[in-house]
Amino acid sequence: MRTSIRQQLIEALSGAGGEFLSGQTLAEIIGCSRTAIWKHIEELRKDGFVLEAVRNKGYRIVSTPEDITENDILFGLETDKFGRNIHYYESLGSTQKAAHQLAYDGAPEGTLVITEEQTSGRGRLGREWYSLSGKGIWMSLIVRPDLPPQQAPQFTLVTAVAIARAIEEITGITPEIKWPNDVLINGKKVVGILTELQAESDKISSLIIGIGMNANHEPNDFPPAVEQTATSLFIEKGEKIPRARLIQAFLKNFERYYSIYVTEGFRPIRILWESYAVSIGKRVKATTVTGVIAGRAIGITDEGVLRIEDDEGVIHNIYSADIQQ
Ligand code: BTN
Incomplete structure (x- = not known):
């Protein structure tokens, strides 16, 4: 032929x-x-x-649209700091683990650890994160804000907004955000975020923001445990996603929103976040370590905490939970 x-x-x-x-x-x-x-x-x-x-x-x-090596990400990158120092691996246990070590050893803010494949990727609440080779974006970003540790959770929301914006720019699809860290398209999870903290008593020493994006997965690439709840950008858009361009768009937006957050506070980010939020105004069930709270999600606070009003009109501040609708 x-x-x-x-x-x-x-x-x-x-x-x-x-x-x-x-x-x-x-x-x-x-x-x-x-x-x-x-x-x-x-x-x-x-x-x-x-x-x-x-x-x-x-x-x-x-x-090529397939490549995500250091050069692929650096060529055309529009940031000053984020993604300027890249550690790329073909295979790694977890980018989160590698980034923790680099941060501990003094890696500068903006350092990005990225791999084609994770053999022991981890998700929130100690769950496993399935990280298929060559199809996803598995990366961890080192951030060193001069802020107290209580403000760490807000970075998950800054990250979610930056991801939502990047997806919009690259695919034209507007995703939804489910508090605190899931990015969804058509109700299915396309991105997960895991924010971990290295702190001294009153100051963040570094944040390791782990991001897992299902970019070019086909329907049968997902394991049975998540095949009903997960999707990919390729499945939703019907076209292969240039992963390096998506990473660049995320880094550019993250740098922008991070700077807004540091100079103007969390409020502008909260407003943006709420514009993508899927749960706000709806009935939800929050499973926390101390029990289940059911009610209407009424918004997030300026600290990024979810507020739920139960059927008796009591307002609960949710710091960490699994949310079902
Ligand atoms: C979640 O549970 O939704 C968060 C998933 C976070 C997965 C990413 S993939 C890159 C980084 N390395 C890991 O081991 N986990 C995060």
Whole structure:
């Protein structure tokens, strides 16, 4: 079978080892016109390939939509600090664990640990986090805010808003946020956030924000335990997601909202968060360590705490719980 021009173009550029190939050379290798090359280059760009074009040199492949190595994330990254120091691994037990060690050893704020696959990924409440190779985004970000430890939970909400915005920018889909840390599309979980703290008595020393995004999973990629409740961006959008672009969009939005939070306080973030919130105004059941509270979720406080009004009109502040609707 004859390979398509597109496929031959990808192969030629990938095989050039990062060197430039002129339009003329590509046209000769593939046996088509230079106009056809140009047209396919534009299509590849639309599909998330990053291709550099330099006059008199030609084209060079910088990254494919599949890649999430350090260079793929750095090329086109619009942040000053977040994601500027990247530790990329093909496989790792947990990015959370590696980031804790790096933070302990003094890694700077903004350091990102990212891997293709986690062999012992962990979720909230001691649960396992299933981290399939090559399809998801499994990463942990080191943040060092000059704030007291009580403000740590707010960062889960800052992160959720940054993720929701990034998903909107890359896919055009507006997700919903379920307090405190789930990002949903059509009622199914697409992203989970795990915020962990290293603190001295009155000050955060570092926050390790772990993010698990189901990016390019197909329906049968999920294990039976979550196949009814989980989804991926690919399933919802019907198109492969350029993971490096999504990571860049998240880092850009995180840097922005973090700066708003530090300079203006949590209120603007709370308003944004509530605009994505799925539970507010609805009846929910919160399972906490001390018992179950049922009632109407009426909002979150400026500390990021969920407020539930029960049937007797009593308002409960929920700091940590599993929420069912
Ligand atoms: C949740 O339970 O919803 C939170 C899931 C957090 C998973 C991410 S994946 C990257 C980082 N490393 C881990 O081991 N967990 C977090």
